[in-house]
Every structure is written in structure tokens, then in C-alpha cells.
Amino acid sequence: MVEVFNNFLGGTITLFSDPIGILIFVGGVVGGMLFGAIPGVSMLTLAAILLPFTAHLKPEHGIMLFSVIYCTGVYGGAITAILFNIPGAPENAPTAFDGYPMTQKGQAGKAVGAAVMCSAIGGTVSAVIMMIATVPVAAWAIRAFGPPETFALVFFGLAVAASVGAKTLWKGWLSILIGLMIAVVGLDPVGGIERYDFDMPYLLAGIHFIPMILGFFAVSEVFVQAEKKVTGSYEAPKMSVDFPTFKELWSHKIAVVRSIFIGFFCGILPGIGATLAAFMGYNEAVRWSKDRMEFGKGKIEGVISSETANNAATGAAMIPLLALGLPGGALTAMMVGVFQMHDMEPGPLVFINSADLVWVVFAAMFFANLSIIFIGFMETKTIINLLRIPFQFLAPLILLLATVGAYAVRGLTIDIIVMFIAGVAGFFLRRSGYSVAGIILGLILGKIGEQTFAQAMQMLYFEFSGFLDRPIAFGLLLAGVLTLLGSIYGAFFKKQPQQQPE
Amino acid sequence: MSSNDKQATSHYVEAAIWLILAAFLFIQTFSFNQEIEIYRYGAAAWPRTVIVLMALAAIGQLIFNRTRANRYEASKLSQALDESTADQAEESDSSGLKWYLHTLFLVALPFVYINLPKILAGTTDVGSPELNRYKLICAAVVTVLFIIAAWRNHLGAVLALPVLFAAMMQDLGFYALAPVFILGIMFLMGERRAGMMGAVMMGIYTIMMTMFVVILYVGLPTGYVRPFYDFGTWMVKILQF
Incomplete structure (x- = not known):
């Protein structure tokens, strides 16, 4: 423990004694929040734009x-999810389920305030656990989590997520299945065989998830609002900057602690990342709540x-990324x-060869999460004023930002x-009650699911009974079934609880 | 037709769409159903499983709708299920076969623009002056057709305009098309004050150019059909001077 503290202190001193390091830190904090909070673009857009420039920086920078950017961008994406029903990233999608109805009820300030506080708490606690637990947890994950377990977790995650976002469970499943089918397009993960490419070279590489996310969330939301404008049924969201009281937040302490555990557990697993964490955090909140019918209506x-x-x-x-070299999502993949x-490979050797780098990164993540509280509240007061702009003026801006966001990833107009x-x-x-969040989750988890299923079956000599010998995988599959x-x-x-569609 | 019959028809149509889609996707799997030496299930097993589940879910949904939704048709649940579709659609006249066909025509126009010049010019060579001439002619014709079709279907036009904007962007560039796009979206959403529209267009265009071209040096499409290409490159030169 003392060693961890000393390492953290060393990382903090290194971070704040280097003017360029401070500049990059502040730039990352503000940039992540801004890009997360601007409708139509996300932290991934910023990261994609910055990626080539990092070649000119020191590796630790x-x-x-x-x-x-990852820490503050995940928070920033909640702002647009709450104010405009446009999640900055897939991991903010469940935030919109209740955040947007809160905005429509004139409680945008409360929703954003809760997001600021809880993002900071969740992130800071996670950063502390990350510092303490990276090495032992990575060692456990290497032993306990192989492809069968990851596949089982994906299966469980999809089974749980089917109940979120759609108007009926059947539509929830169909939404996820659409996502799974979109994920199939391109080369198959084992033999590299072309599937559903219809002789179009573009489809060979598969459909990229960023244009899909922007399309299904940002663009379709503009169309939904446009329908209201055209039909005259549009109602501008009500403005409010009333932050939640401490008492209000304290009354949800169990939900916070439960979500920290869920988030940390999901985040640690390679390839799963924050998206499933957010969905599972939300689902468990619904499952454990006494008034679950109120979810989706602005709770x-x-x-x-x-x-x-x-x-x-x-x-x-960051644990599987740094300890195993396995990214948990799009940004960690970048x-x-x-x-x-920088001619480096993330993995166990990073802790030996580049310990300084690791602890500067850990310290930066800790302070980035803390800064969400201070900068987040200041930013919220400004960003919330976007609600004052008439939607016919906001819509072209959102569509153009989404255009640049989609184009910036690969430079393809298609x-x-x-x-x-x-x-x-x-x-x-959405008009028919399907869940766009389900589609995106199916798309992202579909690729991981197929790949890990193929690896698992090869590992288990194509015997399904092999899952029975692996308690974690079996437990997750059973839970999913x-x-x-x-x-x-x-x-x-039974009468179903009504979920608010996006 | 009573609302009960309409609802039943919509349930059957929805299920039929899913099942036709599943059948189409399943037939396509035969084109890549190849054996993989190290993976005995092959490349088609996973998609086929998803397709079968899709068909089962579609049938499940139909059974659910016809049994449960019928039972509760007059109840709040049923009303809630259809709140955003039936009510708004009837109010807005943005449903029904006529509206869907009209919208389909609008959404199809960008694909006409993408393919027709290549067919007329008989080449896909982007450097061909013949192809570029046809592209300009097709862009003008498609735009006029779009305006005529959009006049009585603003919602359909809002859906189709971004697709048309994207389809033309590769040829005509972002720089020249963006102002027209901004004005078009504002107009279709009901804004009629010309001065305000001009000011907002200038504001948005300036924000986009400053943020992406001046500060972040993002290379937005300049197009390659003259004179749009010349305008795009001129803008880049000015902004990144």
C-alpha cells in the first residue's frame, strides 16, 4: 500500500512538474468534456483527430x-444524452433513458448535476482501485477469464440488455439481433471469408460503428425532433440549473456503490468496456428498485x-489494456x-520497462476524474444554455458536426x-418502438461475441459440455438463459414495465 | 377499416417484413457457407443462428401482439405502445402508404444521383470530363426534382436531404454544399425569416470552418468536379493560410 502511494506521488510530481504535461492534461480534460458534450461529435471524434499527432508527443504524454480524454469524455457524453437525447458515446445511452425525460420535465439541471457528481465519484473510486488492484486483478483475470468466459459474459450482457430501450421485449431482442447482423458484415473472424459484402469493397472491412452510432443516435434524434417541428407538436425542453441536493444524492448511495462494483467488474474484462457497464448498472438499478415502473420516465x-x-x-x-494489452473499447483500442x-506494446512488460509512464497515467486519470466536479459544474451552467437555441438552428449544426465526426474516422464520404x-x-x-441502443450494443458486442465463441469452441474441442467444466462461464451462461x-x-x-424509448 | 383491423394489418405487415428479411439474409449465407479448416462450424453458422433467432423473435412478437395486445387493446398499455406512432402520425399525415411512397421517392433520389452519371457516361473514371459533365447535369436535375417533391412533404425531405447532401459531397465538396444544406434544413423545419436564416447559416459555417479547418486541420472533402473543386481548394487555402 505504501509502495502504491509512493508510486502515485511520484506520478503526480512528474505530471505537475512538466509544463507540457500540464498543458496536455488540461487540454485533454477540457477537450474530452467539450467534445463529449457537443451534440453530434464525441470523445472518439477528438481521439481520432488527435491520434496522428500523438506521434510527435512523448509516449507518456x-x-x-x-x-x-477517456475519463472526461465519458462524462461529457452524458450532457448531450440528458439535454438532447444524443448520447456522446454508447456508454452514455442508458443515461438518456431517464436523463432526457428529466430534461423534458424541466429537471435538466438535476440530471446533469447528478451525472457530474456520480461520474466523478465512480471515476475517482475506480482510479484508486485501479492503482491498488491492477497487478493482482490482472493476474486473476489472466487465469480465470478465457474466451469461454468472455463469450458467456457477452451472452449474459445481451440477454440483460434486451429489456432496455424498446417498447416491448420482442422489439428489444429484434433490435439486438439487427445489431448482431450488422456486425456480421465483412470478413469472418476465423477464416477471413467475405460475408454480405455484395461485391462492394467498402463492406469488406465491415460497417464502422462510429457512423452507425452517430446515425442511430444523433441523426435519428434530429429527425424525431424535425417530425415534431413539422407537425407543430414540438415543445422546447424546459431550462433549469437546479442541481440535486446532497440529501437527494445521498439517498441513492446504494445505487452508487452497486454501480461502482458493476462498472469496475465490466470494465476490467477485455473487450467489454464501459458500454455493458452502463447498461448493467442501469438494469440492476431497475431490478432492485421498488418502483421500477418509474424508470424511463425521468427517475x-x-x-x-x-x-x-x-x-x-x-x-x-486500463487494467486489461496495460496488463494484458487487450483494449476494452474503441478509445482504449486507439x-x-x-x-x-512509439514502438511499444502494452502488456505486462510495461509495468517493468515503463513504470513511470504507468504511474503518470494513473495520476492523470485520478486528477481528471476529480476535475470533473469543478469544471463539470462550471461547464454545465454554460452548456445548458444550448437548450435556449431554437431547434431549427441547432439541427443543421448537429447534422454538420455528425458529418465531420463520421468523415474524420477514416476520411471516407461513404x-x-x-x-x-x-x-x-x-x-x-424508433417510431415503431425498437431500441437504437440495443442495435448499437448488438453491433459492438456481436463482433466480440462471435470471435470469442469461435475461440472458445476451438479451445473446448467443439464440445458444448466444456462450458460445464468452467464455473464462471457456466454461471454466466446460466444467468443469461x-x-x-x-x-x-x-x-x-405479466404486465411489462414500460421503458422509455430513446 | 376499423382501428382494430388497421392494427392487425400493421402487426402482420411488420412480421412479414422481418420474415422476408430473414429469408433474404439466410439465402445469402449460401454464398459464403465455406468450410474453415480450423473451425468446423464455418463462416455461416453464426449469422444463420442470428437469422433463426430473428425469425423466432418476429413470430414471437406477432403472437404477443395478436394475443396480449388484442386483449388490452382498449387499455392504457396498448395506447402507450402506440402513442408516438398512431397519434402523431394521424395528426401529421406522416404515415400511410402515400406518405411512405413519397418519402421513398425522396430518399431514392440521392442513389439516382450516385449511379445515373456513371451509366450515362459509361465510365467510373473520376478524372473523365464526360463523367463530370453528367454529374453536374444530374446534380441540377436531381436538385430540381427534390425541391418539387419536397414541397408537399417536408418531413420526408428532412429525412432525404442529409442523404442527398452526403451523396453529392464526394463530387461537389463540403465547402460549397454546407451553406445550402444549412439553409435547406432550416427552411424544412419551418424557419421563414430570410435575414435570420442567413445570419445563422453564416454563424454555423464560420464555427465549422474555424473549429475543424483552421484549428484542427481536418481535411474536409473538396470535391473534384469543377468549379466546386476550385471553390473548395480556394477555401482551404484561405482558411489555412
């Missing part, structure tokens, strides 16, 4: 910049659970790129076309 606990869990996953996601640009088509599809699917059966029973024999 490059990694630190991305880790800081602050929904925002608290989702935002605590997704920020708790940020620190945890961090692998930063390592590689990504912009794909994004707008996804927006049109998202508009009609029970969740599915429970929801089928609920769909036919």
Missing part, C-alpha cells in the same frame, strides 16, 4: 492525453446508476495505436452516407 436513479457505472469502468478498462506509434441512412433507419425503427426465460415468461404472463 500521448497515453496520458488519451486516458484523460434520477437511472442517471446515477448509468453514469457511476460507465465512469467506474474507465479506470478498470491507445494501443498510440503505444505502437461513411457519411452510411451514417445518414442509419439515421433514416433509426427514425423509422434464466434472464431470457424470465423475460419470455414476463412478456406473455
Whole structure:
């Protein structure tokens, strides 16, 4: 413990004694929050734009910049999710389920305030646990978590997520299955065989998830609001800057603690990241709540659970990245790129060869999460004024920002076309009660699911009974099957709780 | 047709769409159903599983709708399920076969623009002056058709305009198209004050150019059909001077 503290102190001194380091830290904090909070773009857009420039930075500065953007960007994405129903990233999607209805009820300030506090708490606690637990947890994860366990976790996550966002469970499942089918497009993960490419070279590489996210969330939301404008049923969101009281937040302490555990657990698993953490944090809040029918209608606990869990996953996601070299999501995958640009490979050797780098990054993440409280409240007072802008003026800005966001990833105009088509599809699917969050989750987890299933079956010599010999995998699969059966029973024999569509 | 019959028809149509989609996707799997030496299930097993589940979920949804939703048709649950579709759609006239066909025509126009010049010019070579000439002609014709079709279907036009903007961007560039796009979206959303529209367009354009071109040096598409290409490159030169 003393060693951890000394290392943290060393990292902090290194970070704040270097003017360039401070500049990059502040730039990352503000940039992550801003890009997370601007409708239509996200921290991934900023990271994609900055990635080539990190080649000119020191390795510790490059990694630190991305880790800081990760922490503050995950929080920043909650702002647009709450104010405009446009999650900055998939991990903010469950935040919108209750955050946006709160805005419509004139409680935007409360929702954003809860997001600020809980993001900071979740992230800071996660950063502390990350510092203490990285080495032992990484050692456990290496032993206990192979492809069968990861596949089982993906299965469980999808089974749980089916009940979120859609108007009926069937539509929730169909939404996830659409996402899984979109993930199939391109080369198969084992043999590299072309699937559903229709002789189009663009489809060979698969459909990139950033244009899909922007299309299904940002663009389709603009279309939904446009329908209201055209039909004259549009109501401007009510303004408010009333932050939640300490008493209000304290009454949800159990939800915060539960979400920290869920977020950390999900974040630590390679390839899962903060998205599943946020969904599971939200789902568990619904499951444990006495008045679950109120979720989706503007319940602050929904925002608290989702935002605590997704920020708790940020620190945890660094563990598989640094200890195993396995990214937990899109942004950590970009961090692998930063390592590689400096001729380094993330993995156990980083702790031996580049201990300074690791502790500067850890210290930066800790302080980035703390800064969310201070900068977050100041920023909120400004950002919330975006609600004053009439939507017919905001809409073209959102669409153009989304255009640049989709284009900046790979420099392909076809990504912009794909994004707008996804927006049109998202508009009609949402109208019919399907869940765009389910589609995106299916898309992201589908690739991981198929790959880990193939690896698991090869490992288990194509014997499904092999799962029975692995307690964690078996437990997760059983939990997933029970969740599915429970929801089928609920769909036919019980009155379903109504989830607010996006 | 009573609302009960309408609802039943919509349930059957929805299930039919899912099942047709599943059948189409399943048939496509035969084109890549190849064996993989190290993986006995092959490349088609995973998508086929997803497709079968999709068909089962569609059938489950139909059964659910016809049994449970019928039982509760007059109840609050049923009303809640259809609140945003039926009510708004009837109010806005943005549903029904006519509206869908009209919108389909609008959304199809960008794809006409993408493909027609190549067919007319008989080449896909982007440097061909013949192709570029056809692109300019098609862009003008498609734009006029779009304006005519959009006149009585503003919502359909809002859905289709971004797709048309994206389709033309590769040829005509972001710099020239963005102002027109901004004005078009504002107009379709009901803004009619010309001065305000001009000011907002200038403001948004300035923000975009400053943030992305001046500060972040993002290379936005300049297009390659003259004179749009010349305008795009001129803008970049001015902004990144």
C-alpha cells in the first residue's frame, strides 16, 4: 500500500512538474468534456483527430492525453444524452433513458448535476482501485477469464440488455439481433471469408460503428425532433440549473456503490468496456428498485446508476489494456495505436520497462476524474444554455458536426452516407418502438461475441459440455438463459414495465 | 377499416417484413457457407443462428401482439405502445402508404444521383470530363426534382436531404454544399425569416470552418468536379493560410 502511494506521488510530481504535461492534461480534460458534450461529435471524434499527432508527443504524454480524454469524455457524453437525447458515446445511452425525460420535465439541471457528481465519484473510486488492484486483478483475470468466459459474459450482457430501450421485449431482442447482423458484415473472424459484402469493397472491412452510432443516435434524434417541428407538436425542453441536493444524492448511495462494483467488474474484462457497464448498472438499478415502473420516465436513479457505472469502468478498462494489452473499447483500442506509434506494446512488460509512464497515467486519470466536479459544474451552467437555441438552428449544426465526426474516422464520404441512412433507419425503427441502443450494443458486442465463441469452441474441442467444466462461464451462461426465460415468461404472463424509448 | 383491423394489418405487415428479411439474409449465407479448416462450424453458422433467432423473435412478437395486445387493446398499455406512432402520425399525415411512397421517392433520389452519371457516361473514371459533365447535369436535375417533391412533404425531405447532401459531397465538396444544406434544413423545419436564416447559416459555417479547418486541420472533402473543386481548394487555402 505504501509502495502504491509512493508510486502515485511520484506520478503526480512528474505530471505537475512538466509544463507540457500540464498543458496536455488540461487540454485533454477540457477537450474530452467539450467534445463529449457537443451534440453530434464525441470523445472518439477528438481521439481520432488527435491520434496522428500523438506521434510527435512523448509516449507518456500521448497515453496520458488519451486516458484523460477517456475519463472526461465519458462524462461529457452524458450532457448531450440528458439535454438532447444524443448520447456522446454508447456508454452514455442508458443515461438518456431517464436523463432526457428529466430534461423534458424541466429537471435538466438535476440530471446533469447528478451525472457530474456520480461520474466523478465512480471515476475517482475506480482510479484508486485501479492503482491498488491492477497487478493482482490482472493476474486473476489472466487465469480465470478465457474466451469461454468472455463469450458467456457477452451472452449474459445481451440477454440483460434486451429489456432496455424498446417498447416491448420482442422489439428489444429484434433490435439486438439487427445489431448482431450488422456486425456480421465483412470478413469472418476465423477464416477471413467475405460475408454480405455484395461485391462492394467498402463492406469488406465491415460497417464502422462510429457512423452507425452517430446515425442511430444523433441523426435519428434530429429527425424525431424535425417530425415534431413539422407537425407543430414540438415543445422546447424546459431550462433549469437546479442541481440535486446532497440529501437527494445521498439517498441513492446504494445505487452508487452497486454501480461502482458493476462498472469496475465490466470494465476490467477485455473487450467489454464501459458500454455493458452502463447498461448493467442501469438494469440492476431497475431490478432492485421498488418502483421500477418509474424508470424511463425521468427517475434520477437511472442517471446515477448509468453514469457511476460507465465512469467506474474507465479506470478498470486500463487494467486489461496495460496488463494484458487487450483494449476494452474503441478509445482504449486507439491507445494501443498510440503505444505502437512509439514502438511499444502494452502488456505486462510495461509495468517493468515503463513504470513511470504507468504511474503518470494513473495520476492523470485520478486528477481528471476529480476535475470533473469543478469544471463539470462550471461547464454545465454554460452548456445548458444550448437548450435556449431554437431547434431549427441547432439541427443543421448537429447534422454538420455528425458529418465531420463520421468523415474524420477514416476520411471516407461513404461513411457519411452510411451514417445518414442509419439515421433514416433509426427514425423509422424508433417510431415503431425498437431500441437504437440495443442495435448499437448488438453491433459492438456481436463482433466480440462471435470471435470469442469461435475461440472458445476451438479451445473446448467443439464440445458444448466444456462450458460445464468452467464455473464462471457456466454461471454466466446460466444467468443469461434464466434472464431470457424470465423475460419470455414476463412478456406473455405479466404486465411489462414500460421503458422509455430513446 | 376499423382501428382494430388497421392494427392487425400493421402487426402482420411488420412480421412479414422481418420474415422476408430473414429469408433474404439466410439465402445469402449460401454464398459464403465455406468450410474453415480450423473451425468446423464455418463462416455461416453464426449469422444463420442470428437469422433463426430473428425469425423466432418476429413470430414471437406477432403472437404477443395478436394475443396480449388484442386483449388490452382498449387499455392504457396498448395506447402507450402506440402513442408516438398512431397519434402523431394521424395528426401529421406522416404515415400511410402515400406518405411512405413519397418519402421513398425522396430518399431514392440521392442513389439516382450516385449511379445515373456513371451509366450515362459509361465510365467510373473520376478524372473523365464526360463523367463530370453528367454529374453536374444530374446534380441540377436531381436538385430540381427534390425541391418539387419536397414541397408537399417536408418531413420526408428532412429525412432525404442529409442523404442527398452526403451523396453529392464526394463530387461537389463540403465547402460549397454546407451553406445550402444549412439553409435547406432550416427552411424544412419551418424557419421563414430570410435575414435570420442567413445570419445563422453564416454563424454555423464560420464555427465549422474555424473549429475543424483552421484549428484542427481536418481535411474536409473538396470535391473534384469543377468549379466546386476550385471553390473548395480556394477555401482551404484561405482558411489555412
